[in-house]
Amino acid sequence: MRADQASAYVESLLKRFVGSDRVAADHEGDYRVWFRNCLYFVRVIGHDRAVVQVFSVAVADVDVSPELLTELNILNADIQFARALHVGQQILIETDVLAEALDPASFETACGYVESVTLEMAPSLAARFGGRLTFANRLTLAETSALNGATG
Secondary structure (H helix, E strand, O other): OOHHHHHHHHHHHHHHHHOOOOOOOOOOOOEEEEEOOEEEEEEEEOOOOOEEEEEEEEEEOOOOOHHHHHHHHHHHHHOOOOEEEEEOOEEEEEEEEEHHHOOHHHHHHHHHHHHHHHHHHHHHHHHHHOOEEOOOOOOOHHHHHHHHHHHO
């Protein structure tokens, strides 16, 4: 699937998830999506074989250091179906889905991977390396974890 086709499909999928016809990419090509009371970003990358990335900003305003990069490398060795990386003063948690394989269930699964890794790792990363938590802005991290535990 080409990127233009994938972008059109992602927009239609996001409209269903957020219940609004007003879904548009920002100037960087990212769609901001509130799902399960958390903010996700979704983007389409690639040209002829498009990939859909779902990611969160787990920790913002954090400086890169050799210690942080070592810790992210250790965490990435244990993470399944997602990865943690430092980009532009932010720690991102992201996962990829081939655009041609994306459907509502796989989108929800991708969000679930990003959410669980973020909620598990972000508080300790912020405590150890500084920065501020940004993922569960509408609920506290504890409330979000309790909500997720109650709903499966």
